[in-house]
Amino acid sequence: MTSPEIKFSSDKTTLTCSLSGSWTTQELARVIPQTANKSETACKEQIFDLKTVEIMDTAGALYFLQYQDKAEANGHKTLLKNVPKHVRQILDTVQEHRIKECPPENAPKGMKKLLTDTGESFYTIMAQGYELISFLGLVLNAFGKQLVNPKRIRWTPLVAQMEQIGIHALPIVGLISFLIGVVLAFQGAGQLERFGAQIFTINLVAVGVLREMGILLTAIIVAGRSGSAFTAQLGTMKVNEEIDAMRTIGLDPIDVLVLPRIFGLILVLPLLTFYADIMGLLGGAAMTMITLDLSLFQYIRYLQDAASLGDFFVGMIKAPIFAFIIALIGCHEGLQVSRSAESVGRQTTRSVVEAIFFVIVLDALLSILFSVMGI
Amino acid sequence: MPKEIKSQDFVISLRDIRNQFGDQVLHNHLNLDIRKGEVIGIVGGSGTGKSVLMRTIVGLNQKAAGTIKILGQDVDRISQAELSTLRQRMGVLFQDGALFSSLTVSQNIEAVINEHTKLPAQFVREIAALKIALAGLPVEAGDKYPSELSGGMRKRAGIARALALDPDILFLDEPTAGLDPIGAAQFDALIAKLQDTLGLTVVMITHDLDSLHAICNRIGVLLDKKIKVGTINELTKETDLWIKEYFGGPRGRAATRSHD
Numbered sequence: 001m002t003s004p005e006i007k008f009s010s011d012k013t014t015l016t017c018s019l020s021g022s023w024t025t026q027e028l029a030r031v032i033p034q035t036a037n038k039s040e041t042a043c044k045e046q047i048f049d050l051k052t053v054e055i056m057d058t059a060g061a062l063y064f065l066q067y068q069d070k071a072e073a074n075g076h077k078t079l080l081k082n083v084p085k086h087v088r089q090i091l092d093t094v095q096e097h098r099i100k101e102c103p104p105e106n107a108p109k110g111m112k113k114l115l116t117d118t119g120e121s122f123y124t125i126m127a128q129g130y131e132l133i134s135f136l137g138l139v140l141n142a143f144g145k146q147l148v149n150p151k152r153i154r155w156t157p158l159v160a161q162m163e164q165i166g167i168h169a170l171p172i173v174g175l176i177s178f179l180i181g182v183v184l185a186f187q188g189a190g191q192l193e194r195f196g197a198q199i200f201t202i203n204l205v206a207v208g209v210l211r212e213m214g215i216l217l218t219a220i221i222v223a224g225r226s227g228s229a230f231t232a233q234l235g236t237m238k239v240n241e242e243i244d245a246m247r248t249i250g251l252d253p254i255d256v257l258v259l260p261r262i263f264g265l266i267l268v269l270p271l272l273t274f275y276a277d278i279m280g281l282l283g284g285a286a287m288t289m290i291t292l293d294l295s296l297f298q299y300i301r302y303l304q305d306a307a308s309l310g311d312f313f314v315g316m317i318k319a320p321i322f323a324f325i326i327a328l329i330g331c332h333e334g335l336q337v338s339r340s341a342e343s344v345g346r347q348t349t350r351s352v353v354e355a356i357f358f359v360i361v362l363d364a365l366l367s368i369l370f371s372v373m374g375i
Numbered sequence: 376m377p378k379e380i381k382s383q384d385f386v387i388s389l390r391d392i393r394n395q396f397g398d399q400v401l402h403n404h405l406n407l408d409i410r411k412g413e414v415i416g417i418v419g420g421s422g423t424g425k426s427v428l429m430r431t432i433v434g435l436n437q438k439a440a441g442t443i444k445i446l447g448q449d450v451d452r453i454s455q456a457e458l459s460t461l462r463q464r465m466g467v468l469f470q471d472g473a474l475f476s477s478l479t480v481s482q483n484i485e486a487v488i489n490e491h492t493k494l495p496a497q498f499v500r501e502i503a504a505l506k507i508a509l510a511g512l513p514v515e516a517g518d519k520y521p522s523e524l525s526g527g528m529r530k531r532a533g534i535a536r537a538l539a540l541d542p543d544i545l546f547l548d549e550p551t552a553g554l555d556p557i558g559a560a561q562f563d564a565l566i567a568k569l570q571d572t573l574g575l576t577v578v579m580i581t582h583d584l585d586s587l588h589a590i591c592n593r594i595g596v597l598l599d600k601k602i603k604v605g606t607i608n609e610l611t612k613e614t615d616l617w618i619k620e621y622f623g624g625p626r627g628r629a630a631t632r633s634h635d
Contacts, residue, residue, distance in 0.1 A: 058573070099504050
């Protein structure tokens with residue numbers, strides 16, 4: 001391929017432009033600087049000689065026609081000569097289909113953009129809140145029907161979900177809780193040593209793990225692990241029209257897909273939390289045995305004084321609440337997926353972020369509530 | 376094969392192609408020549424590897440043996456850069472358009488052009504608008520996302536993107552599948568028109584007997600791991616059972632009648 005060229009030669013009245021080479025999309029960038037400002041000439045007439053054009057594709061034709069337009073807009077008469085047959089065909093096709101005035105992008109800019117974006121985001125958040133509340137209504141309605149008629153409960157998916165959410169999460173939940181127990185004990189011992197109150201490290205570990213850390217970390221892991229899985233599963237089913245197919249054969253997706261996930265998580269998260277508590281305390285034990293030189297028996301003895309049953313229940317009571325929120329958001333975002341691959345990813349991200357956000361906000365509110373109540 | 380056709384008129388030449396997955400051999404010693412400016416339809420029963428053949432030609436599937444010459448260049452003997460240039464001269468329409476769902480139709484086309492050229496943004500937008508119009512879509516379609524388009528419009532948008540760099544060869548994977556008869560006929564007309572005005576060579580996989588009659592110059596039938604090429608008239612005289620059934624079955628006869 002030869003590079004495209006445009007050569008100008010002028011006498012008093014006419015400017016002759018000789019085009020040559022291949023006017024193709026890939027080569028076109030070279031011709032643009034050659035044509036700059038050439039259309040403003042003193043000549044009355046412009047003649048385009050296309051004799052030596054090898055190839056012209058649609059982009060080349062479009063560029064040429066626009067250039068010709070510009071010349072005409074400047075009051076020149078234009079004339080084409082020696083147009084090869086294949087070039088004529090392309091020029092005619094492009095002339096027929098091109099849009100003279102390409103609409104400019106009408107996206108707002110600057111301050112206006114900031115305001116529109118803010119407004120849009122606010123509107124989206126409100127709409128999402130509204131939809132989540134409607135979804136909550138749907139779920140409660142379906143739950144009510146299942147309570148009245150327990151035959152509607154789907155046991156197999158419920159158990160399958162419990163296995164998926166619970167048993168398969170044991171290694172990661174256990175490891176993380178154990179390490180958090182270790183870290184709490186290590187950091188606590190370091191600080192309390194200054195007061196000679198190292199033995200209170202056990203109080204720190206017990207209260208920290210039982211009231212907050214056990215449940216919070218488990219909830220966050222589950223939100224990342226299972227909440228996202230709910231969204232991705234339901235979202236993919238939505239993309240494949242499986243959910244629509246279910247509706248047409250008389251299956252309610254809330255009954256079949258959503259409730260087993262929500263109840264699976266509500267049943268499993270307290271168990272996982274209990275397990276996380278134990279692992280956290282074991283982590284604390286491991287560290288205190290090293291730093292404080294206690295035996296396991298002594299650690300347990302101190303633990304009984306340090307933590308009350310109340311601490312344990314404060315942590316455990318949050319588990320079903322968090323479980324409900326994670327599962328509700330996960331399923332809701334999954335059903336919000338539109339028919340594109342991209343939206344599955346977007347909704348999954350949103351599901352995890354929202355679930356973790358709500359879990360932490362609610363945890364803070366509950367902490368305040370419990371301290372006001374004096375528990 | 377008529378004598379006046381010279382080998383340089385072939386835009387694609389396949390020699391002794393062999394494709395296999397594990398022990399299953401799909402194509403063996405397959406030879407195919409595609410002439411410049413023709414519309415060739417590829418048919419075959421399911422599992423005969425129509426899509427695999429197309430993917431092999433465009434380089435998405437690694438062949439087990441054989442040579443492929445595209446526009447006179449052996450794809451195994453040229454550098455990566457040359458291969459990339461060669462690929463720019465081929466456009467592919469996948470079955471459901473395969474448009475990038477995070478971009479609008481116009482951006483889908485602009486992305487292709489911007490990747491390979493250094494043209495001003497406004498001009499690229501204008502090229503995109505032209506391609507959208509060439510594909511028979513309304514101007515407004517440019518600002519829509521693929522998920523907002525109907526199946527037929529997505530295919531047209533897919534063609535518009537395949538045409539982004541003005542390829543010489545256009546590959547179509549079942550272009551009329553899933554379209555209503557009117558939409559399918561319009562799509563056939565679009566392909567014929569584009570082929571004529573832009574001088575394209577079109578390779579289409581299709582099961583639409585009407586398309587075969589309406590726009591294909593020749594038809595390649597995948598059979599026994601090879602391909603048998605000919606015009607419809609030539610193929611109807613074949614003695615092979617599958618070909619007889621294909622063109623002489625009730626649907627084949629109906630299509631033949633309506634195009635006589």
